[in-house]
Amino acid sequence: MLNSGRPFASYHLWSLFAPATGQERWHCQMKRGFIKARQKEPLIKSLLAKVSPPQRIGLLAQKGVYEFHHHRQWLTQPDGVEQVAQLLKLSKSSIEIQQRVIQILKNYYHRPVLLGKHIIQLTSGDEGFPQPIVIHQKNYQFRLYATMDCVFIEADKILHILDFKTGRSAFDERQALVYLLAARYLYPDYQAVASFYNLERCKNSALISVTSKQLDAVEDQLAQVALKHQQDMHHYQQNPHNFSKIFPPNPGNHCRYCPFSSICEFSDAKHSKS
Structure with a gap:
């Protein structure tokens, strides 16, 4: 269980905090509130377990x-x-x-696709939370969580982080950026690239690489996400009745795909059944 009292960041939190490009109209901050702020409530805990x-x-x-x-x-x-x-x-x-x-x-x-590769990490998917990377800078400190599906070394000594996908969802480059930032700390002696591979569609993404300056910007962005989320959690703990103000809803047709639609008073899916 993540400690809400200490700032942390991950791709998952970033995706809950801000939508991917083109997904703005379907993004709902209240989902972050259910998952992060109210996760210990029995009903919500049972929904999260599904x-x-x-x-x-x-x-x-x-x-x-x-x-x-x-x-x-x-x-x-x-x-x-x-x-x-x-x-x-x-x-x-x-x-x-x-x-x-x-x-x-x-x-x-x-x-x-991994046959013959020099694999240095391949997860089975049930390892649980990884050890956090504690990032210290002059202006901030936070824990970074990054679970990488596969890491291997290319013939030219390039570190390649590969993330497997299924279904038809578009690749979110931010996930690769988080992995590349993690690689800066976990594998400092390597130049790293990242890519996605859809196991159902047998489709590769383009290779994603960034400069050190671009990684600095990603780190700053994640630090802001970690700090703002910590502040939101603190405000909720102090004033639980302000849940919908701290984590504002964005109801719409997308509510039907939300795991919390059955308990959310703002859900369009819930209202359409009544």
């Missing part, structure tokens, strides 16, 4: 890639996909999840 089908598919896909490389012989065996599927216990999932994950495994079996 894993949606897209989330489940993403977790299983990451685990599948991990298992292919943990048991590398399965990438060359005719029944390799079936072996990984059995290890993932796919039979306990819904038909939709089974079908999509099987296709992801087949995709990776035929195009194992």
